[in-house]
Amino acid sequence: MSNEINKPQASHDADIVARVMESLLPMIERLSLTPDKINELKKPYVDPEKAAQDLAHRRRMQLEIAEGLIKKKLEQDNCDHITRYQDTEKSALRLMFRANWHDGKSRAICMNCDKVIHPARKDYRPDGSEFVIPEDPEYNKVLKLEMAA
Numbered sequence: 216m217s218n219e220i221n222k223p224q225a226s227h228d229a230d231i232v233a234r235v236m237e238s239l240l241p242m243i244e245r246l247s248l249t250p251d252k253i254n255e256l257k258k259p260y261v262d263p264e265k266a267a268q269d270l271a272h273r274r275r276m277q278l279e280i281a282e283g284l285i286k287k288k289l290e291q292d293n294c295d296h297i298t299r300y301q302d303t304e305k306s307a308l309r310l311m312f313r314a315n316w317h318d319g320k321s322r323a324i325c326m327n328c329d330k331v332i333h334p335a336r337k338d339y340r341p342d343g344s345e346f347v348i349p350e351d352p353e354y355n356k357v358l359k360l361e362m363a364a
C-alpha cells in the first residue's frame with residue numbers, strides 16, 4: 216500500500232528536482248571553471264593596504280637613490296681630486312692602467328669622490344646601435360698620471 220502512494224510522490228519529486236536543476240543550469244554554466252577563471256584563482260591574494268605600502272616604499276627608495284646620485288654627482292663635480300694631509304697635497308687620482316681595459320686606454324679613479332675619468336668610448340643603445348660617449352673633460356689628468364708612471 217505504501218508503494219502505491221509513494222510511487223507517484225517519488226515521480227513528482229524527481230520532476231521537481233529536474234525542473235530545479237534545469238533552472239539552475241545557466242547559473243552552473245556561469246560558475247563553471249574556464250582556464251581564465253582558473254588562472255585568476257591561482258593568483259596569490261594581494262592585500263590592497265600592503266600593496267599601497269609597498270608602492271610607497273618603492274617610491275621612497277627610488278627617490279633616495281635619485282637623491283644619492285645627484286649628491287654624488289655634485290660631490291664629484293666639486294672635487295679637485297686632491298688629498299690634503301698636514302699641509303701636504305697629493306693627487307687623489309689612481310691610475311687604472313690601460314692594459315686592464317678592453318680598448319687599451321687608461322682610466323683614473325679618485326680616492327676622494329670615486330669618480331672614474333674615462334676616455335671617449337663606445338656604448339650601445341637598447342636597440343643595439345652604437346654611440347660614442349665623449350672624453351671626460353679631465354682626461355688630460357689621466358694622461359699626465361700615465362706619463363709620470
Ligand SMILES: [Zn+2]
Pocket residue numbers: 291294295296297307325326327328329330
Ligand atoms: Zn675626486
